[in-house]
Amino acid sequence: MSLFTPTRAALAAALSLTTLAASAAEWRDFSLAYTYGTRFKEPYVADGGNIAKNIVTARYVDGDSWGGNFFNADVMKSDAVDNKATEVFVMYRRLFDFGKISQRDLSFGPVKSVGATVGFDWNTKNSPEYGSRTRTLVAGPTLVMDVPEGFLNVSVLAIWESNRPTAANLPERYWYKTHPALDLSWGIPLGNSHWQFGGYGQYIAAKGQNEFGGPTSPETHINANLMYDLGPKLGLRQGQLKAGFGYDYWRAKFGNPASVPGAVARTPYLSAEYHF
Numbered sequence: 001m002s003l004f005t006p007t008r009a010a011l012a013a014a015l016s017l018t019t020l021a022a023s024a025a026e027w028r029d030f031s032l033a034y035t036y037g038t039r040f041k042e043p044y045v046a047d048g049g050n051i052a053k054n055i056v057t058a059r060y061v062d063g064d065s066w067g068g069n070f071f072n073a074d075v076m077k078s079d080a081v082d083n084k085a086t087e088v089f090v091m092y093r094r095l096f097d098f099g100k101i102s103q104r105d106l107s108f109g110p111v112k113s114v115g116a117t118v119g120f121d122w123n124t125k126n127s128p129e130y131g132s133r134t135r136t137l138v139a140g141p142t143l144v145m146d147v148p149e150g151f152l153n154v155s156v157l158a159i160w161e162s163n164r165p166t167a168a169n170l171p172e173r174y175w176y177k178t179h180p181a182l183d184l185s186w187g188i189p190l191g192n193s194h195w196q197f198g199g200y201g202q203y204i205a206a207k208g209q210n211e212f213g214g215p216t217s218p219e220t221h222i223n224a225n226l227m228y229d230l231g232p233k234l235g236l237r238q239g240q241l242k243a244g245f246g247y248d249y250w251r252a253k254f255g256n257p258a259s260v261p262g263a264v265a266r267t268p269y270l271s272a273e274y275h276f
Contacts, residue, residue, distance in 0.1 A: 177208030
């Protein structure tokens with residue numbers, strides 16, 4: 001545990017720089033979303049059977065002279081296949097855009113600017129099979145890609161992850177081996193069609209032994225969606241109400257080997273979001 005204390009303190013200090021940014025947000029967006037799918041999966045749950053989930057999401061995004069903030073909170077309610085479990089997942093990311101901070105042109109080739117991303121994940125789930133309580137810190141360099149509209153960010157992140165699941169009955173939090181991840185996030189308007197292609201992709205390296213002494217595997221997680229802007233057709237402002245569909249592919253979920261029942265999920269879903 002003591003090996004992680006300096007790292008956690010350094011990341012906490014980096015995150016606190018957000019509050020020291022002198023300028024207010026140049027733009028901001030707050031939205032609520034609802035997502036529904038019937039083919040979610042969880043490792044070791046119901047022999048890998050399909051799980052229906054209702055997901056409510058609160059999301060805040062902004063941009064400022066230092067870069068930007070991203071905050072996302074999901075409340076996920078499973079059906080009886082997953083014992084009607086409720087999971088809460090919170091994610092925060094802070095982008096420090098070195099080009100904006102220094103007011104210099106750092107572009108090269110397809111890259112618009114360079115920076116660094118820091119953040120955390122927080123999770124809790126009341127399922128009897130596992131009862132996850134994950135705490136994660138991330139930090140690493142980011143490339144802000146030059147796209148005609150929207151955004152595309154590519155990061156290489158170091159991940160410090162711990163868990164203390166109720167099923168493991170651990171006396172203290174278990175820290176996995178520090179591991180890297182390749183992370184992409186994007187939101188690209190498709191011309192004047194009112195459609196937007198958004199999502200994220202992650203390749204996360206294996207994280208050593210798990211809390212039960214077993215092996216972990218590299219995981220691949222891709223979540224892509226197409227959302228249609230209904231605002232202008234309903235007398236609302238542009239971007240106020242969106243609806244669409246998406247697909248979530250997750251291999252070796254949470255680092256469980258792909259041979260584990262429920263560790264590979266291919267999940268189509270429907271989604272709608274309202275922007276305030």
